[in-house]
Amino acid sequence: MDPGANSPEKQDKENLVGISSKRLGVCGWILFSLSLLLMIITFPISIWMCLKIIKEYERAVVFRLGRIQADKARGPGLILVLPCIDVFVKVDLRTVTCNIPPQEILTRDSVTTQVDGVVYYRIYSAVSAVANVNDVHQATFLLAQTTLRNVLGTQTLSQILAGREEIAHSIQTLLDDATELWGIRVARVEIKDVRIPVQLQRSMAAEAEATREARARVLAAEGEMNASKSLKSASMVLAESPIALQLRYLQTLTTVATEKNSTIVFPLPMNILEGIGGVSYNNHGKVQNRA
Numbered sequence: 001m002d003p004g005a006n007s008p009e010k011q012d013k014e015n016l017v018g019i020s021s022k023r024l025g026v027c028g029w030i031l032f033s034l035s036l037l038l039m040i041i042t043f044p045i046s047i048w049m050c051l052k053i054i055k056e057y058e059r060a061v062v063f064r065l066g067r068i069q070a071d072k073a074r075g076p077g078l079i080l081v082l083p084c085i086d087v088f089v090k091v092d093l094r095t096v097t098c099n100i101p102p103q104e105i106l107t108r109d110s111v112t113t114q115v116d117g118v119v120y121y122r123i124y125s126a127v128s129a130v131a132n133v134n135d136v137h138q139a140t141f142l143l144a145q146t147t148l149r150n151v152l153g154t155q156t157l158s159q160i161l162a163g164r165e166e167i168a169h170s171i172q173t174l175l176d177d178a179t180e181l182w183g184i185r186v187a188r189v190e191i192k193d194v195r196i197p198v199q200l201q202r203s204m205a206a207e208a209e210a211t212r213e214a215r216a217r218v219l220a221a222e223g224e225m226n227a228s229k230s231l232k233s234a235s236m237v238l239a240e241s242p243i244a245l246q247l248r249y250l251q252t253l254t255t256v257a258t259e260k261n262s263t264i265v266f267p268l269p270m271n272i273l274e275g276i277g278g279v280s281y282n283n284h285g286k287v288q289n290r291a
Contacts, residue, residue: 028065035082052079052088059126060088073126091126095187098141102195103149109156114195117168119144119175125183133182140175140184147174157196164191 039046054060054075062069062079064086073091081088098119105113121140123129129136151171152160160167172189179186196204238244 031065031085032082035085038083046083050081050083052081053077054079054090057092057094059091059093061091061126061130062086062088068127068131071127089130091123091129093123093126095120095122096137098137098144100141100144100148102193103145103152105149105152107152107157107160108154111157111200112197113157113160115148115152115160115191116193117144117148117171117189117191119186120188121175121179121184121186123183124185128181128183136182136184139182140179143178144171144175144189147171147178160194164194167191 039050052060054077056076059073059075060079061073062081064082069086074088079088098121100117100119102114102116105115107113119140123136133139148171151167151174155163155167168189168191172186175189176184176186238248
């Protein structure tokens with residue numbers, strides 16, 4: 001005897017999905033015997049009708065006389081289905097993409113917006129998906145729409161635009177908890193697009209432009225202040241050494257001559273010649289050679 005046959009977990013699962021541990025009964029065994037006898041009489045023709053192929057990504061939930069035959073689905077591979085008393089339902093276990101259409105949502109700060117998203121989920125329990133809900137894919141699709149509207153309705157527009165990942169994670173958690181009884185596991189939720197009214201877009205663009213302009217003015221003012229401090233320091237250094245001022249003047253002329261290959265006419269103060277060649281200039285316009 002299996003020690004886990006009457007465990008509380010198995011009893012709860014049987015009560016959840018409608019699996020009964022009772023036997024077929026007298027009438028059930030009679031029908032089972034007749035079905036098996038019919039398959040033997042019509043052999044080998046019946047074998048092609050009773051053998052079913054279940055693919056690797058599929059599972060088959062077999063109903064015998066209206067009851068699920070086992071507590072888990074069959075497959076993959078070959079399964080035997082008795083004629084007249086067995087009915088099976090195939091369940092695809094691959095990941096399903098659920099595209100949520102744009103939902104018109106009123107945010108917490110009274111802004112009307114349209115948000116669409118996508119949900120990735122898969123069936124991990126074929127028995128629960130068949131026995132606990134009529135159409136598991138339609139139910140998951142409608143629940144995803146409702147959850148998206150409920151979650152985004154509690155957020156402001158700025159929170160929706162800035163916190164998409166957190167909102168998607170909260171939607172995924174809510175969907176996963178709600179669809180656990182259906183044998184569904186939500187793998188990922190993504191918010192694709194957030195559409196806002198055109199007037200609000202213009203207002204937000206004007207606000208952003210004003211913010212950028214104010215920031216640019218602040219940066220320009222800081223640059224002017226730093227430049228004035230640097231010029232003040234440079235003037236103090238040049239005031240201490242007149243020769244440095246002359247060298248700076250000549251360096252500027254060299255730079256201009258290199259960039260602009262043309263003739264340059266510039267005034268040359270006579271006090272520069274005093275420091276370079278030892279020439280003095282008096283007030284009467286006479287030039288004397290100190291040498």
